[in-house]
Amino acid sequence: MRKTAAFLAAVTALSGAAVPALAQDRSFTIAAISDTQNYTDYTHQTAEGFKFDADRMFLDQMAYIAANLRSNGGDIDFVTALGDVWQHQTLTIDPGHAARGFKRVANPILDAHFAPTPKVTTVEIATARKGYEMIAGKVPFSVVPGNHDYDAMWTDSSHPPAAKFTDMSSLGMLHPGGLNNFRSLFGADKPFFKNKRWYVASHDGGADSAQIFKAGGYTFLHIGLQFDAPNASLEWAAKVIAEHPGLPTIVSTHDYMTKEGERVPNPIIDGHAVDAEDNSPQMVWDKFISQHDQIFLVLCGHEHGQAIRVDNNRAGHPVWQVLADYQDRRQSAIDAGAKMGPGEGIGDGWLRLMRFDMGSATPTIQVRTYSTHYKKQSRDTAEYAAWYKAAEKPKLSDEAFHGEDDFKIDLTGFRKRFGNPR
Template sequence: MTLLGHWTRQIAFSSVAAMALAAGTAAQANSHDDSFTIAVLPDTQNYIDYTHQKVEGFPFDASQQFLEQMEYVAANVESVGGDIAFVTSLGDVWQHQSLTMDPAHIARGFKSAPNPFFDEHLAPTPKVKTVEMPMALKGYQMIAGKVPFSVVPGNHDHDAMWTDINHPPAKEFKDMSSVGMVHAGGTANFVSVFGKDTPFFKGKKWYVDSFNGGANSAQIFVAGGYRFLHIGLQFHAPNAALEWAARVVKTYPGLPTIISTHDYMMSNGERLANPIIDNHAVDPDDNTPQMIWDKFIKQHDQIFMVLCGHENGQAFRIDSNEFGHKVYQILSDYQDRNQTVKDAGLAPTLFNGIGDGWLRLMRFEMEAATPKVRVETYSTHYRKRSRETAQYAAWYRDHEQPGKTDEAFHDSDDFAFDLTDFKARFAKTAR
C-alpha cells in the first residue's frame, strides 16, 4: 500500500471512529463494568453480492457499506475503549453458491427440479469464491483479535441451494411463492472462511467448542460482571447439531446463554420457516424454528435470549421456557432496504435491496436490580439512529411492517426491555 493509500485509509477509519463516538457507543467500558454492548450484524449478503459492485455495472460498490459496518464495530470494541463486548453475525454473509447440489445430498439420493427463476438470479458462480467470500474475509479481519465474535451460516452461505424435485416451482413465475421449495446444503465454503481451524478462531481461548467444522460454534465472553455463553447454530440446525449444543450447555452450567441462528422467527413474531426454503420439509433430519424451540431452547433454563435474521424486518417476543423463566427472542434483518439505491438514481427492484448500513446495537445495563437491554438500530451509512432519521418510517415501514403507525414502527427498531428474572437465575460469575 502506498503512503497516500495508508493515509487515506486512516482518515476513513478515524471518521468511522468519530461517528461511533457521536452515536454514543464508546462509553469507556470494559469487561468489569456494569454496562456493555453486543453488536448484531444481520444479513450482509446484498452488500457483498458480486452483482452489486461497480465492476458489474452497479452505480456504487455496495461492499463499501459492509466495510463501513465492520470499521464501526472495530472502532468501538472494548479493547480500544468502546463498549462492544461481543459481536454476532446472523448469517447470509454472502449471496451466491458454488454448487448445484452438495456431494452429501447427492449421495443420499436428493434430486433437483429445474427452476428458471433461480437459474437466472441465483445460479452457482465461481465469483462467490473470487469476490464474495474474500470480501467477507476482509471485513471480519477488521475485528479479528479485538473482540470475541460468532458467525453462523445462513442458507446463502451454504455450498448449494436447489429446488427439490418433490416440491417443484410453478409453471409460471408470479411471485416468490411460486419458486417451489428450496433446500440448502453443504458448508465447505463457510468452514473455509469461518471454520474452527481458521485464524479467526483457532487457539482463541474464548472459542470453546464447535460442530460440523465450525458451522456451529460456542464462545464465552465476559461482560457486566458475568461470563456469558454464546452458541451459534447453523441454518435449520439438524438433530446432531442440537445434540451437540445441548452438550455444550451442560459443559458450562449456570452461565447466561445466548443463541444466534439464521432463521427462527417471522416479522410477525411467529416461529415459522419461510415457505420458500424450509429444510425440514425436504429433509426430516433438519429442524424448523418451532422444533428448535421445542427440542432445545426451552429445555435448557440457562438460555435467556435468541437472536435471528433471514426474514426481512424486525420482531420481538418473550416466551417462558419449561422452567417458567423468560426467553427474549429478537429478529433483525435489513437486507431489502434500498434507499441508498434510490439515492444513487437507480429504480428499486426485487433484486437490488442493499441494507443501507443498518445494524443492531444491544446495550445491556446490568447495574440495577432489574437489568435492562436497550436495542438501537443504527446506520453506519447515514450515521444516524433509526429514531433520529426523519424519513425512516417513510423509507421502510410499508415494506416491513405495513399498517403500523410511524411511532409504532420506530418502536420496533428502537426499544428497551427488562431482564426481569435475570439476577434470580444467574449468579455473578466475573468479579
C-alpha cells in the same frame, strides 16, 4: 458508543450527581450483524455496472464495530453475525445431498439470479474476509451460516415450483446444502478461531460453535447454530451447556422467527419440509431452547423485518427472542439512481446495537438500530418510517414503527437465575 471524559462530565452535569465508578464496568454492547449478502453480492459492485460499490457499506459496518470495541475504547464486548454473509453459491447441488438421493429441478428465477459462480470466492467471500479481519483477534465473535452461505441452494424435485413462474413467491421449495465455502473462512480450524481461548467448542467443522465472553460482571456463553439445525447440532449444543453450568446463555441462528413474531419457516425455504434431519424453528424451540434454563436470549435474521417475542421455558423463566433483518432496504440505491428489481435490496447500512446494563436491580437491554451509511440511529432519522414502513409494517403508526428498532428489554428475573454481577 465511545464514552469520553467530556461525555461523562456532561452526564454528571445533567444528572447533578457523580457517575458511579462501576457503571461502565456493568454495561456493555453486543453488535448483531444480520444478512449482509446484498452488500457483498458481486452484482452490486461498479465492476458489474452497478451504480456504486455496495460492499463499501459492509466494510463501513465492520470498521464502525472495530472502532467501538472495548479494546479500542468503546463498549462492544461481543459480535454476532446472524447468517447470509454472502449471496451466491458454487454448486448446483452438494455431493452429500446428491448421494442421499436428493435431486434438483430447473428453476428459471433461481437459475437466473443465483447461478453458481466462482465470484463467490474471488469477490464475495474475499470481501467478507476483509471485513472480519477488522475485528479478528480483538473481540470474541460468532458467525453462523445462513442459507445463502451454503455451497448450493436448489429447488428440490419433491417440492417443485409452480408451473408458471411469475415472481419470487413461485420459487417452490428451496434447500441449501454443503458447507465447504463457509468452513473455508469460518471453520473452527481457520485463523479467525483456531487457538482462541474464548472459542470453546465447535461441531460440524464450525457450522455450529460456542464462545465465552466476560462483560458487565458476568461470564456469558454464546452458542451459534447452523441453518435449521439438525438433531446432531442440538445434541452437541445441549452438551456444551452441560459443560458450562450456570452461565447465562445467548443463542444465535439464522432461521427462527418471522416479522410477525411466529416461529415458522419461510415457506420458500423450509429445511424440515425437504429433509427430515433438519429442524424447523418451532422444533428448535421445543427440543432445545425451551429445555435449557440457562438460555435467556435468542437472536436471528433471515426473515425480512423486525420482531420480538417472549416465552417462558419449561422452568417457567422468560426467553427473549429477537429478529432483525434489513436486507430489503434500498433507499441508498434509490438515492444513487440504481435500478432495482422486485424484492431486490441493499440494506442501507443498518445494524443492531444491544446495550446491556447489568448494574440495576433488573438488568436491561437497550436496543438501538444504527446506519453506518446514513450515520444516524433509526430514532434520529426523520424519514425512517417514510422509507421503510410501507414494505415492512404498514399497519403500524410511525411512532410504533420506530419502536420496532428502538426499544428496551427488562431482563426480569435475571438476578434470580444467574446471581449478582461479580
